[in-house]
Amino acid sequence: MSIFSTEEQEQIANAIAEAEKATSGEIRIAIDKHCHGGAFEKAAAYFTELGMDKTSAHNGVLIYLAYEDHKFAIIGDSGINKVVPEDFWETTQVAMKAHFSSGNLAQGIIAGVSLAGEKLALYFPYQNGDVNELPNEIVYMYKNQAN
Numbered sequence: 021m022s023i024f025s026t027e028e029q030e031q032i033a034n035a036i037a038e039a040e041k042a043t044s045g046e047i048r049i050a051i052d053k054h055c056h057g058g059a060f061e062k063a064a065a066y067f068t069e070l071g072m073d074k075t076s077a078h079n080g081v082l083i084y085l086a087y088e089d090h091k092f093a094i095i096g097d098s099g100i101n102k103v104v105p106e107d108f109w110e111t112t113q114v115a116m117k118a119h120f121s122s123g124n125l126a127q128g129i130i131a132g133v134s135l136a137g138e139k140l141a142l143y144f145p146y147q148n149g150d151v152n153e154l155p156n157e158i159v160y161m162y163k164n165q166a167n
Contacts, residue, residue, distance in 0.1 A: 022160065023051065023087050028126035029158055035130045036156040039137025045079040045100065045144045046154045047136055048072060049129055053162045055086030059093035062086070066161060067095050075099075075153050079144045081136045083116075083129060092116065094132060103143040112136065 022029065036047050050066045063084035067073060072080035078099035085092040094109045094116075112135045119128030 024126055024158065032126060032129050032133070032158060033156045035133045035137075039133050039140070040152060040156070042141035042146055043079075043137060043144050044077055044147055044150045045081065045137075045140030046072065046075050046152075047081045047083070047133055047140070047156075048154055049133075049158045050082060050084045051158055051160050051162070052084070052086040053088045055089045055091045059084060059086060059091035060095065062091075063093040063095045066159075067097070070154070070159060072154065073097055077144055079140060080154070081140065083132045083136070085125070085129065087125065090120075092120070094136070096136075100140065100143065104139050108139060 024032065032049060039047055048070060050063070050070065052062070055062050063082055066084060067082045070082070072082055075097065078097040080097045081100060082095050083092070084095070092113070094112055096104065096109065112132055115135060116128040116132045119131055
């Protein structure tokens, strides 16, 4: 069973697709039940595992959520990290946490996607011929692991 309803999964995928219309950047969502250790470190490992470090402009963004442990992180590749303000990921997390605190995980994810998409569009605008390098669907990391 997913933590998101079918409708919420579609809303999140649509938010990613909408954000990516304006940018060459890529946004993905990785969901875990548990995160042993730090969320940022786990997000960094998944970033590589999901091939997000292979985008042509190094402008991928991963939003990671371990819902049972109430941990999450946002990680960007080197291209986007060079251009966004130093506190950008932290301010994005604050916006997401406001939704998470009220129990609305889907809206929190969508808020993070929207904010990341705005910055990606600013620094990596869509160019003719851009291709969607990575899928927009949520990746449930725990479905491939023993828990």
